[in-house]
Amino acid sequence: MSINLFYLCRQNNFKNMEQDNLPLGMVVGQMMKEMINVLKKRDAEQAEVPLTIEQHAVLHILNERKSDVILKEMSCVMGKNKSSILRIIDVLEVKELVRRAVDTKDRRKKYLMVTKKGKQVIEKFLKIEAELRTELKKGLTKKEIKIFYKVVNHIKMKAEQL
Amino acid sequence: MSINLFYLCRQNNFKNMEQDNLPLGMVVGQMMKEMINVLKKRDAEQAEVPLTIEQHAVLHILNERKSDVILKEMSCVMGKNKSSILRIIDVLEVKELVRRAVDTKDRRKKYLMVTKKGKQVIEKFLKIEAELRTELKKGLTKKEIKIFYKVVNHIKMKAEQL
DNA sequence: ATAAATTAATTGACATATGCAACTAATTTT
DNA sequence: AAAATTAGTTGCATATGTCAATTAATTTAT
Numbered sequence: 001m002s003i004n005l006f007y008l009c010r011q012n013n014f015k016n017m018e019q020d021n022l023p024l025g026m027v028v029g030q031m032m033k034e035m036i037n038v039l040k041k042r043d044a045e046q047a048e049v050p051l052t053i054e055q056h057a058v059l060h061i062l063n064e065r066k067s068d069v070i071l072k073e074m075s076c077v078m079g080k081n082k083s084s085i086l087r088i089i090d091v092l093e094v095k096e097l098v099r100r101a102v103d104t105k106d107r108r109k110k111y112l113m114v115t116k117k118g119k120q121v122i123e124k125f126l127k128i129e130a131e132l133r134t135e136l137k138k139g140l141t142k143k144e145i146k147i148f149y150k151v152v153n154h155i156k157m158k159a160e161q162l
Numbered sequence: 163m164s165i166n167l168f169y170l171c172r173q174n175n176f177k178n179m180e181q182d183n184l185p186l187g188m189v190v191g192q193m194m195k196e197m198i199n200v201l202k203k204r205d206a207e208q209a210e211v212p213l214t215i216e217q218h219a220v221l222h223i224l225n226e227r228k229s230d231v232i233l234k235e236m237s238c239v240m241g242k243n244k245s246s247i248l249r250i251i252d253v254l255e256v257k258e259l260v261r262r263a264v265d266t267k268d269r270r271k272k273y274l275m276v277t278k279k280g281k282q283v284i285e286k287f288l289k290i291e292a293e294l295r296t297e298l299k300k301g302l303t304k305k306e307i308k309i310f311y312k313v314v315n316h317i318k319m320k321a322e323q324l
Numbered sequence: 325a326t327a328a329a330t331t332a333a334t335t336g337a338c339a340t341a342t343g344c345a346a347c348t349a350a351t352t353t354t
Numbered sequence: 355a356a357a358a359t360t361a362g363t364t365g366c367a368t369a370t371g372t373c374a375a376t377t378a379a380t381t382t383a384t
Contacts, residue, residue, distance in 0.1 A: 023291045024298070025198055026219055031314045032194060033241060034321035036187055052369065057188055072332055079195060084371055086334070091369090100333095108332045108379045129185045136186070136320045144309050151302060151310040152193045158298045159196035214340065234361055246342050248363070253340095262362095270350050270361045329382070334375100341370075346363105353358065 024155075035136065042128050049095060049121045058088050059097055059114065059122045068111040070103075097121055186317075197298065204290050211257060211283045220250045221259055221276065221284045230273040232265075259283055 036053055044050045051059070061077060062069060071089065075082040089112060092098040097118030103109035114122070137145060198215055206212045213221070223239060224231060233251065237244040251274060254260040259280030265271035276284070299307060 023219075023222070023288065024295050025194065025201060025215065025291070026222070027311070028190065028194055028314055029219075031318040031321070032187065032190055034318050037241075038321050038324045039187060053187060053191075054370070057185075057191075060185070060188070070332075071334095079192075079199075080370090081372055082333075083335080083373090084369095087370080106332090106380070110333070126185070129187070132324075133186050135324065136317045138320070140313060140316055144313055147306050147309045148313040149189070151306055152190055154302055155298045156193040156196050158300070159193070159200050162200045162294075162297065216341070232361075233363095242341090243343050244362075245344085245364080249341080268351070268361090272362070325384100327382100327384080329380100331380075332378090334377075336375085337373085339371080342368085344365105344367085346365085348363075349361090351358100351360075354356085 035132075039129060039132055042132065043125060046128055047121065047124050049097070049117075051092075051095075051097075051121070051125070055088055055091060056122065056125050058085065059092060059118055060126070062098065062112055063114050063119060063122050068113070070109045070111055072109075074112065092118070197294075201291060201294055204294065205287060208290055209283065209286050211259070211279075213254075213257075213259075213283070213287070217250055217253060218284065218287050220247065221254060221280055222288070224260065224274055225276050225281060225284050230275070232271045232273055234271075236274065254280070 040053065043056075058074065058078070062074070065077075069077075071082060071086060074089075075085045078085060089098060089100075093100065096115055099113045099115060100110040101113050103111060140148075202215065205218075220236065220240070224236070231239075233244060233248060236251075237247045240247060251260060251262075255262065259277055261275045261277060262272040263275050265273060302310075
């Protein structure tokens, strides 16, 4: 069996390119992809109830919010279509991580309530994520990380305005 | 009609949170999402042949590579399944941006050739992207941008090793 | 008070994306 | 010549995403 070195990809991918001139989405996207891959893998291995990243995100945001949230608001918060969120909620409800509770005053509204099990699941995920984050940041200075977050935030805000 | 201020979301989303303690993928993901939204919109408006971001990525990488590429290698370069890439290639071939050319020596292999039209399409996209990138970077110093890319690269490499 | 408009949730249709496993055809190894 | 490997392909499943239409509840306008 002859190992074709040409095919040992990914390592040499973009390495010598001037990143400054590469599509931003592509550069950041690659980073995201690698990161999410590890995260998914660890979640699948370690969590009792593995979810997709989107599902985790919804659950996490539901859990963090100060006040109770309905579907409409979630879709708005996450900048996604109502039906996308609805289907994610459907999955979360089947897995008993979220329940819908009808507003007694306005019966159109359904509050999305995180169950105890849901809280446990998201806490476990956050642990896995925090651990990974620590590993990924190793070797970077606090200042660099701070600037990184600043730039991320800057780009996000700029993009929102366009 | 009463405007419910509570629902004017996204603006206040995460604003007061310590980003350092938020899931990294979520923070960066939000940035990506906003950015890609603008990019898609502009591509749809300005390009003669609008593509999805993934399709553009494949076309761009095919175009940039120094040597001719087969499906297997593309899937490896992009860190995705063969069938995912295959289907993107199918779309690109229907739109006449890419053609498959069988290797005369090894007829299993099919080289993915970018057509003239394909080159035009990707160049137009890169123009749109570069313009947007300039706008997004406005207000940031060169140093900040450099550090940003450094951190992105660092995280990507770290994640690859895990 | 009733009709019209608005709102929230849902559903259906459809496109994209991704991954796994099985299959075919061509080539290489044994 | 048989067995193993390789590249491409197909089918199936899941997730996500958008759009448009529907239903039910509420609010606004007349």
